[in-house]
Structures are given as structure tokens and as C-alpha cells.
Amino acid sequence: MAIDLVTRREWGARPPRGSYGRLTSTKGVKVHYTGGRVNPDIVDDHAKCVAMVRSIQNFHMDGNGWMDIGYSMIACPHRKVFEGRGPGRLPAANGAGLNSAHYAVLGLVGNAGLVQPNDDLLNAILDAVDHLRAKGGAGREIKGHRDGYSTDCPGQALYAWVRRGAPRPGGQTPGGPQEPSPPAFPGRVLKYPPLMEGEDVRTWQAKMKARGWSLEVDGLYGERSREVCRAFQTEKSLPVTGAVDRATWDATWKAPVT
Numbered sequence: 001m002a003i004d005l006v007t008r009r010e011w012g013a014r015p016p017r018g019s020y021g022r023l024t025s026t027k028g029v030k031v032h033y034t035g036g037r038v039n040p041d042i043v044d045d046h047a048k049c050v051a052m053v054r055s056i057q058n059f060h061m062d063g064n065g066w067m068d069i070g071y072s073m074i075a076c077p078h079r080k081v082f083e084g085r086g087p088g089r090l091p092a093a094n095g096a097g098l099n100s101a102h103y104a105v106l107g108l109v110g111n112a113g114l115v116q117p118n119d120d121l122l123n124a125i126l127d128a129v130d131h132l133r134a135k136g137g138a139g140r141e142i143k144g145h146r147d148g149y150s151t152d153c154p155g156q157a158l159y160a161w162v163r164r165g166a167p168r169p170g171g172q173t174p175g176g177p178q179e180p181s182p183p184a185f186p187g188r189v190l191k192y193p194p195l196m197e198g199e200d201v202r203t204w205q206a207k208m209k210a211r212g213w214s215l216e217v218d219g220l221y222g223e224r225s226r227e228v229c230r231a232f233q234t235e236k237s238l239p240v241t242g243a244v245d246r247a248t249w250d251a252t253w254k255a256p257v258t
């Protein structure tokens with residue numbers, strides 16, 4: 001199932017007060033909860049989710065003095081994902097010094113009232129993670145706010161889920177119906193030398209990074225990309241050419257990660 005995005009315009013976001021710090025990639029994503037009471041009525045009324053996200057933005061801008069809401073994306077119990085700062089932009093919610101390493105995704109549950117995330121909320125968090133991997137070079141890590149920072153966030157329930165490896169509810173396996181379909185082969189083989197540049201290169205690099213390979217998502221297919229490609233082809237018993245042909249491109253999305 002594709003991500004069900006609630007754009008900033010749709011939720012009535014205030015414009016940011018300044019320009020964002022840029023990010024080309026991160027180690028992954030940190031999961032947050034609200035830390036306060038969440039009205040359980042939001043489960044029956046998505047309009048209440050929208051109101052809540054707006055009030056969080058107001059609190060971050062007027063209370064904390066931040067330039068915008070602190071989260072990259074916000075997941076609600078209707079499997080909808082609100083655009084916060086979005087991919088490629090430095091979040092503010094992880095704590096000083098910890099924002100460039102991970103994007104920040106909020107799940108709309110708290111420490112009172114609505115405490116337990118439903119399946120739609122967990123799926124929405126994972127939809128947000130997939131989006132940040134595809135568009136923002138997020139790496140494989142899914143951690144809790146409390147990892148490396150003194151806080152009880154993201155609360156007991158979400159943190160237990162994170163510690164189990166943040167599985168898709170219902171035990172979806174890779175390749176199942178909820179997996180996004182892989183992007184079509186760009187129609188040219190990505191290879192080096194000479195240095196090759198393009199969105200197709202960036203798309204492939206972002207996916208490889210999300211699979212756990214260490215490389216820059218810079219849209220330039222050079223020595224490092226070739227090296228990663230060769231190692232990946234070796235691992236998947238593909239012809240080791242160092243060039244991303246159709247079979248390698250498809251395997252990038254379809255082959256199991258391990």
C-alpha cells in the first residue's frame with residue numbers, strides 16, 4: 001500500500017520561520033510519542049489528528065521557539081502520514097547534536113489516554129520510514145528517542161515494538177502486498193567510468209543505503225557505487241560487473257536484505 005500523505009497544505013501548517021538545515025542521508029529514523037495525554041477520541045475522528053498536529057506545531061514554534069514543528073513526519077491511527085519538516089531536512093526533535101544522524105517520526109500516542117498504538121499507526125510509522133528512505137537517504141536503523149538520549153520517549157508500547165525490530169503488523173514478509181512496487185528500470189545501465197550522474201543513480205543509491213550499504217546518496221555513480229554494486233552482485237550470485245543492469249536494479253528492490 002502506498003503512503004497516504006497529509007501534505008502541509010492539507011493540515012494547515014504554518015510556514016517555517018527560516019530555512020532548514022539540509023540532510024542528504026541519515027543512519028535511520030528515531031521514533032517518538034507525544035509524551036503527554038492523547039485523547040482516545042482521535043481514533044474515531046481524523047479531524048482530531050489534524051488539530052493535534054497543528055497544536056504540536058504551535059507548541060514547537062511558540063513554546064520551544066523552533067522554526068517549525070520538530071518532527072520529520074507524523075503518523076496517525078488512520079494510517080495517514082503528516083508531512084512535518086520532511087525528507088532532506090534537519091529535524092529538531094531528537095535532542096541537541098542528535099538531529100543530523102536520524103530523522104524523527106512521531107506516532108500519535110501518549111503516556112495517558114491513547115497509549116497503545118493500533119496496527120494502522122504502526123503501519124503509518126513504517127510508511128513514513130519507507131518514504132524517508134526513498135526520498136531522504138534514511139539508513140536502516142529504526143530506534144527510539146530514548147536511545148542515546150535521556151527521555152522515556154517513545155513510551156513503553158512503541159519502544160517494545162522498536163526493540164522487536166519494528167515489524168509490519170500481521171507479519172508481512174518482504175515482497176508481500178504492502179511492499180511498495182519497485183521503480184521501473186531507468187533504461188540505461190549505471191556504470192563507471194566515466195562518472196555518471198542522475199536521479200536514477202540517486203534512487204539506486206538511496207535504496208542501497210536503506211539496505212544497509214555505506215555509500216553517499218549524491219546521484220553520482222563513481223568508484224564507491226561500483227564497489228558496492230560488485231559486492232551486492234557477489235552476495236546475490238549475479239554476474240559481477242559493477243554495473244547496475246536490469247537484473248541488478250530489480251534485485252536491489254526484490255532480493256531479501258540479508
Ligand SMILES: [Zn+2]
Nearest residue numbers: 032033145153
Ligand atoms: Zn521523543
Ligand SMILES: [Zn+2]
Nearest residue numbers: 046049076078
Ligand atoms: Zn488520523
